[in-house]
Each structure stands twice: as structure tokens, then as C-alpha cells.
Amino acid sequence: MDSPVFNYINSLSPIRPVRSIPNPNQFSSLNFTSPPSVFTSPHLTSSHKESRFFKTHNSSSSDPTNSVESQEDESTSHEEVPAEGEDTKGLNIDDCMREEASVETNLDDSVASPCGGNTTDLSLVPYAPTRGEDGSCEDNGMELQKMHDNVQGKTETPDWESLIADASELLIFDSPDASEAFRCFMMQRASNSEARFRNGVEKQTMQHDSNKEPESANAIPYEAVSLLHRGIRRRCLDFEMPGNKQTSSENNTAACESSSRCVVPSIGLHLNAILMSSKDCKTNVTQDYSCSANIQVGLQRSISTLQDSLDQTENEIREDADQDVPVEPALQELNLSSPKKKRVKLDSGEGESCKRCNCKKSKCLKLYCECFAAGVYCIEPCSCIDCFNKPIHEDVVLATRKQIESRNPLAFAPKVIRNSDSVQETGDDASKTPASARHKRGCNCKKSNCLKKYCECYQGGVGCSINCRCEGCKNAFGRKDGSSIDMEAEQEEENETSEKSRTAKSQQNTEVLMRKDMSSALPTTPTPIYRPELVQLPFSSSKNRMPPPQSLLGGGSSSGIFNSQYLRKPDISLSQSRIEKSFETVAVDGAEQMPEILIHSPIPNIKSVSPNGKRVSPPHMESSSSGSILGRRNGGRKLILQSIPSFPSLTPQH
DNA sequence: GAGTTTGAAACT
DNA sequence: CAGTTTCAAACTC
Structure with a gap:
């Protein structure tokens, strides 16, 4: 609460925070303060995957067994509850929307509450929330949400560009989580948008249309951007895919190594958002949103509104980056929406975003299963048989997971380790x-x-x-x-x-x-999924992967797609037991771009393979001067193993 | 869409 | 821990 950012943000808004009034129908703050993470094991490269689990923000409460049910129960109390048949219904976008609406409300109500507690001093501490991977979304998102809400309450046409610019200038996304957080903010904005969407999105869009004329790409209606981000959220969990972080934006290129701390220039934010949205929406929104018709309606207009400026921007960027840069085949297959691909994994990769497994014998309880391996529940698109990787079998899932982790603590960690050169x-x-x-x-x-x-x-x-x-x-x-x-x-x-x-x-x-x-x-590794020359991960980390993006798709992928898959609830005991092991590699491009961050990781290296090339046990904790080693300069870059809160506190932080 | 290939994961 | 089996994704036709 004492952080410069807060002070600054507060100074920006004339609206004073209002204490939240508990609303039994809404998620309590507590619910959002301890984001769950299936990934009790360290996320080496990114946290993008966590986005997939947005659904379970409230599941982090002490009772892990009823989160899904409670969500579903809650969802039924909302209007426009779609018919949902199976236990994965929570994965539906509508559900998520409702959840987000609740989140939003909660956030609005609790402006002065908890989130501030974690965002200590941004100038000194990596902008990584202490609540855990998803927590970052809450923390950062809430603050930013405040900004939005404050403005929203005062002005008819909020100046989001300036607000975001201000925020992005202030916030140093030193970690994938932070990046994710900011994105989550956007997502929450999206939820806000959706909350109003049915009522007045048309009106707002028109407003923006009339207003944006002279502002070109930067003047994209925020609602539209938000909606687009919703699309990203659904389909682009993995922002951090190898290489997808590149755009022609030199500033961003220098600053944003995937999963690295990232000073996000305001313009970069917009461009990133736009480009990401553009790229993703082109292939995803229009193709993969069949499950979210209600969103699609809004997106169509918003996208169409954006498309012109997007195309223009894209073209400019493309020209700037390189005349005729051949698109990597893998990228092509994803970005060109190749119809021939039987199973185009738009979100494949470590980051893996939208996994769709096809398991037949493993019951989706082994690492064979991409969903399980990615730490997410199987969802409708999966073609698995006898799937146990569902919320209703949470116990089994957790037990299995625990067992696997006992065998290999990094089994669920992103496979691709992002680091510097x-x-x-x-x-x-x-x-x-x-x-x-x-x-x-x-x-x-x-x-x-x-x-x-x-x-x-x-x-x-x-x-x-x-x-x-x-x-x-x-x-x-x-x-x-x-x-x-x-x-x-x-x-x-x-x-x-x-x-x-x-x-x-x-x-x-x-x-x-x-x-x-x-x-x-584009100094970084190209990703098969995103076109680096066009899309720079705004703040990303993962998948995960992505090519495949994992890493942006996060490796870890992740990147990217905000699938409606559940986030599995955290295995608390397991998580706690591995707190010290949580780490991630962070590539830092030029220390001048970001303050030194503390290196807590006890793990000096992530090697899990012996020098002789034989597979060996995953890294174990070692007390050493890892920090100095990893943090040392190397060709102008630093590799930092930054400890991340492996498990959030279950108690609200103030 | 069925069948094959491949290599990770799991097992012995 | 090396070898084998199982598995599902990737790939081919």
C-alpha cells in the first residue's frame, strides 16, 4: 500500500477507495487472495499456463473440494445460464464470464482491500505478487482495476490509453506472473466489458468509433481491446512461447525476453495487445469461439473495428522488421489457419494453452496426457476416454499428481526453460x-x-x-x-x-x-505458434510454450490462450513442501531496464541431465551461490532465478 | 479418418 | 539404471 505505484495510482484518480461490503453472493476477497495452482512444482519458464485456470480463482479457498461446485452453484444463480451438461461445464466461457463478473464486482467492491498488501514496493521488489501465480492476476489486476473503475465512474469515455500507459510505465513486469497479471487486468477489464456488454456495448463501441478516428491504432476502443483479450484469454493462454515475444518494436524487443522482467512501454502494451488480439483473433476468435457465441457477437464488431488499424499496424511492423521475412513453417501452420491440419494446436506448446488430449488408456492421469501434464483439467474439446482428469475426480488427480511429483518434482514444470543467451x-x-x-x-x-x-x-x-x-x-x-x-x-x-x-x-x-x-x-527463439515478427508478448512468460508455445505458450509454455479449463486446485501440502523449489528463470536484457531483483532461488541450475547425457533426477535443492552465478552478467544479459511464491497465503493480506 | 511413426513416460 | 513397454501426439497416407 505504500508503494510508489499505489501512491501514483491514487494520485491519478480522484476517486477514493471504498471499503468493500461483503457480499455473500460474490466471491470473497479471500477467495481471490490465494490463487490456486496446480503447479506446485516450479514453473521454470512461465506462468502463462495459470491463465487457463482462471476459473478457479475462488477455489483457492481452504476447501478445495467444493470450489467447482460452488462456482457452478453460483453460476446457476446468474441470469442466462446456459444449459450445461457435464462436469466440465465450468469450463464454458459463460461460466467464466460469470465468474469474472463476480470477480469484477468483488474487485470493485474491495478497492481498498487486500491486493495492496502484496504489491509492496515495486521499485525494489520484483513485481511478482506473493500470492502465487494466479494471485498476480488478482493483485495487479485489482489495482489496475481500480484505476479503471475510478475512471469509469467519472468519465464517459475513459482514457484507457493514458491510464494503461501510466500503469505500464510504472509497473515493471519483472516476472511472467506480473506480465500475466497485467494481462489479467486486461481480462478483468474484459469481464467488465462483458458485464456491460449486453447493455451498452454497442453504444460504447460507437462512441469509441467516433472518438478513435484520429488516433489510429492507439485509439482502439478499450472495450474492443478488452474483448479481444478475452479472446486471448480463451485461446491464447501461452503468451510466452519461444520466440513469440518478438515484434519489430525495438524497445519491447530489448525489454521483453519471454518470461523475463519486462518494462512495458505504453505503446508496446497497445501494440502487443492489438497484435496479439489481431493474430489470435484472426485464427482463434473467429474459429474457436464457437463455444462463446455471446462473446463472439461482441468480438465481431470490436474486431472489425480494430481490424483496419491492426492490419495497418501489422503491415508497418512487418515492413519494419524485415521485408519478406519468411514465416516459419510451424508458425505458418498456426497463423495461416491451415485448414488441412487435422489438429492445429493453436495453443500447443509448453505453454500449452488449450490442450485437447486424446487419451484412451491413461485416464488422463499420466503425463502422457497433455492436459494432465499441463496441470489442467480436461475439457470438452478433449477426446479422452475414461477421463479422470476432471474436477469431480479431483482427489484422484491430486493424488496422482502427487505421486508423479514424488517421482519427479519437476514433472509438471514447463519443459522449456527460458533464459538468456x-x-x-x-x-x-x-x-x-x-x-x-x-x-x-x-x-x-x-x-x-x-x-x-x-x-x-x-x-x-x-x-x-x-x-x-x-x-x-x-x-x-x-x-x-x-x-x-x-x-x-x-x-x-x-x-x-x-x-x-x-x-x-x-x-x-x-x-x-x-x-x-x-x-x-528478433534475437530470440522463434516460436512455431506465434509470428515473432508480429507478436510480441506483451508481458509474458510461457508456454509454455509455445510453439508451440509453451512457453508461451510457456513452456512452459503458456502462452496465451485463456482456455476455460479449470485450474486445478493447489495441492497445498505439496506446494508448501516445494516452496523453496519454486523458481523460474528470468532473462534480463540489460540491467538498466530494470532494477536488480533479489535472487532467492536456491537452485543454481536447472539441469536435470547428467553430463553424460543420461537422464537423471530432476534438480534438487542445493545451497550454493546460485544467485551469483545465474545473476551474473553474461553478454549484457542476466539470467536470474527468481523465486516465486509457490503457494499463496490463504489468509487475506492487507 | 485410419494407420504409422516417434519419443516421452512408465514400468520392470 | 538400463532395457522394455505403454502411451498418445505427430505425422503420413
Whole structure:
């Protein structure tokens, strides 16, 4: 509450905070103060995945067993409750909308409450809420929400651009969570929008339309942006995918390494939002929103309103970045909405956003299951059989999860570790590659040459590293042997020239070219999912992954898609037991862009593979000078293992 | 859409 | 911990 940001924000608004009045029909503040996280294990690269679990904001309360039910119960008390048949109904957008509406109300009511407690001193502490991954959304979102609400209450046409600009200038998203938080703010704004949507969105849109004329892209109606973000939320959980963080915006390029702390310039925020929305909406909103017709209605107009400016902006950016930068095949397949793809994983990747598993025998209780592995419940789009990965089987899920984690504490951590240019292990040739991330464990490919998505490294949009045990690695993102992309042509000659390899080569060359072209403007690893040259993760981290985005899609993916999947409730005991293990790698581009952050992580390295290439146990805690090692400058970048609150306090913080 | 290939995960 | 099996995604046809 004493933070400069708060002071500043307060100074911006003439409206004084009002104490919340408990409303039994709404989620209590408490419910939102302890965001749940299925991922009790560390999220190495991002928190984007957590977005998928927005649904369970209220599930973080002490009783994990009734969260879903309570939500559903609550949802039934709302108007326009759609018919929902199965236990995954909570995943429906409508439900989420209602939930968000509740959140919004709650936020509005509790302007002066809890969130402030966690956002201590932003100037000194990484803007990572202490409540946990989702908590960041609440914390940051609430404050920003206040800003919005204050303005909203006073003005007919809130100056969101300036507000956001102010906020983004003040907030240093030093962590993926923070990034997520800001995005969540946008999402909450979206929820706000939706709350009003049925009543007056048309009116507002028209207002904006008339107002935005001279302002071009920056003047995009906030409602529209919010709605678009809703779309992102649904479909783009994984913002942090390898490489998706790039745009032509130099400022952002420099500042925003995925999952890294990120000073988000106001303009960047807008562009990012727009671009993300644009890109995503083009493929996702229009294609994948069948489940959210009510939203789609609003989106259509909003998007159409935006589209012109978006296209213009996009074109400009594209031109700036590079004339004719070839789009990576993987990206193409995602962004061009290839109709041929049987299963285009718009959100695939570590970040994995919208997982849709197809498990038949694993009951979705093993890591085979992408949903389970991603820490989310299976949802309707899944084609799984005998699925136990549903809220109604929470106990089983948690037990299984615990068991798996006992075997491998990082089993649920993002597979792609985002870091700076260099990998920690000295002598890692792979660190010389442009890839800015590595698979935490490395792949073991034998036949795919690490050129197909069978390869987790490739899938994660990262190069192979010394950790990999792959054979004949030709990973376009960086070879295991450390050969640079530039060397690939030569090595290709040296290598076998079988028909197979030739085929691979053509693909490789394409990617190599792309990388070369992009390397100047886009220093980070390209992601198969997002077009780096167009989309810069606003504040992201993950998936996760994404190519595949995981990482933005987060690796971890995540990135991205705000799927309506539930966030599994936290395994408290497990989480607590691993608090110290929670960490994430943060790439810092230039320390001048952000203040030093404290390094708490006891884990010096994330290597989970022995030098001999054999798979070994995941990293365990080691007391060492990890911080100094990781935090040391390296080519102008710093790799920081930043501890993250693995589990939020269950008590409201004031 | 069915069948095959692939490599991670799980098991022994 | 190496080898094998199981599994589901990725891929091909």
C-alpha cells in the first residue's frame, strides 16, 4: 500500500477507495487472495499456463473440494445460464464470464482491500505478487482495476490509453506472473466489458468509433481491446512461447525476453495487445469461439473495428522488421489457419494453452496426457476416454499428481526453460546458438533429427543442448552440437546426404533463412505458434510454450490462450513442501531496464541431465551461490532465478 | 479418418 | 539404471 505505484495510482484518480461490503453472493476477497495452482512444482519458464485456470480463482479457498461446485452453484444463480451438461461445464466461457463478473464486482467492491498488501514496493521488489501465480492476476489486476473503475465512474469515455500507459510505465513486469497479471487486468477489464456488454456495448463501441478516428491504432476502443483479450484469454493462454515475444518494436524487443522482467512501454502494451488480439483473433476468435457465441457477437464488431488499424499496424511492423521475412513453417501452420491440419494446436506448446488430449488408456492421469501434464483439467474439446482428469475426480488427480511429483518434482514444470543467451552450464555449445531457451531435460530423439514435433525441443521452439541425447540432431532452433545456424549449410554437406536428410534440409534452410533474417531484429527463439515478427508478448512468460508455445505458450509454455479449463486446485501440502523449489528463470536484457531483483532461488541450475547425457533426477535443492552465478552478467544479459511464491497465503493480506 | 511413426513416460 | 513397454501426439497416407 505504500508503494510508489499505489501512491501514483491514487494520485491519478480522484476517486477514493471504498471499503468493500461483503457480499455473500460474490466471491470473497479471500477467495481471490490465494490463487490456486496446480503447479506446485516450479514453473521454470512461465506462468502463462495459470491463465487457463482462471476459473478457479475462488477455489483457492481452504476447501478445495467444493470450489467447482460452488462456482457452478453460483453460476446457476446468474441470469442466462446456459444449459450445461457435464462436469466440465465450468469450463464454458459463460461460466467464466460469470465468474469474472463476480470477480469484477468483488474487485470493485474491495478497492481498498487486500491486493495492496502484496504489491509492496515495486521499485525494489520484483513485481511478482506473493500470492502465487494466479494471485498476480488478482493483485495487479485489482489495482489496475481500480484505476479503471475510478475512471469509469467519472468519465464517459475513459482514457484507457493514458491510464494503461501510466500503469505500464510504472509497473515493471519483472516476472511472467506480473506480465500475466497485467494481462489479467486486461481480462478483468474484459469481464467488465462483458458485464456491460449486453447493455451498452454497442453504444460504447460507437462512441469509441467516433472518438478513435484520429488516433489510429492507439485509439482502439478499450472495450474492443478488452474483448479481444478475452479472446486471448480463451485461446491464447501461452503468451510466452519461444520466440513469440518478438515484434519489430525495438524497445519491447530489448525489454521483453519471454518470461523475463519486462518494462512495458505504453505503446508496446497497445501494440502487443492489438497484435496479439489481431493474430489470435484472426485464427482463434473467429474459429474457436464457437463455444462463446455471446462473446463472439461482441468480438465481431470490436474486431472489425480494430481490424483496419491492426492490419495497418501489422503491415508497418512487418515492413519494419524485415521485408519478406519468411514465416516459419510451424508458425505458418498456426497463423495461416491451415485448414488441412487435422489438429492445429493453436495453443500447443509448453505453454500449452488449450490442450485437447486424446487419451484412451491413461485416464488422463499420466503425463502422457497433455492436459494432465499441463496441470489442467480436461475439457470438452478433449477426446479422452475414461477421463479422470476432471474436477469431480479431483482427489484422484491430486493424488496422482502427487505421486508423479514424488517421482519427479519437476514433472509438471514447463519443459522449456527460458533464459538468456547463454545456458548455465559452462561449455555448453548450445548456448552459442541463438536460441534463448533450452529444454529442461533435453530430448532423446533418434529418428526425427529433432526436426519434427516429436522432438520436445523443437516442439518447444528451442534448440537442442548438451542436455539432449538426440542423434543426428538438426534442430533448426539450434543443434545439440552447438553448431550455429550459419554453419548448418556447411555441416549439411558434411553430413549424410540421404534423401531423407535432403528433405529435412530444405525445411531447415527455410528456417535458417528465417532465423537469419530475424536474428537481427528478433534475437530470440522463434516460436512455431506465434509470428515473432508480429507478436510480441506483451508481458509474458510461457508456454509454455509455445510453439508451440509453451512457453508461451510457456513452456512452459503458456502462452496465451485463456482456455476455460479449470485450474486445478493447489495441492497445498505439496506446494508448501516445494516452496523453496519454486523458481523460474528470468532473462534480463540489460540491467538498466530494470532494477536488480533479489535472487532467492536456491537452485543454481536447472539441469536435470547428467553430463553424460543420461537422464537423471530432476534438480534438487542445493545451497550454493546460485544467485551469483545465474545473476551474473553474461553478454549484457542476466539470467536470474527468481523465486516465486509457490503457494499463496490463504489468509487475506492487507 | 485410419494407420504409422516417434519419443516421452512408465514400468520392470 | 538400463532395457522394455505403454502411451498418445505427430505425422503420413
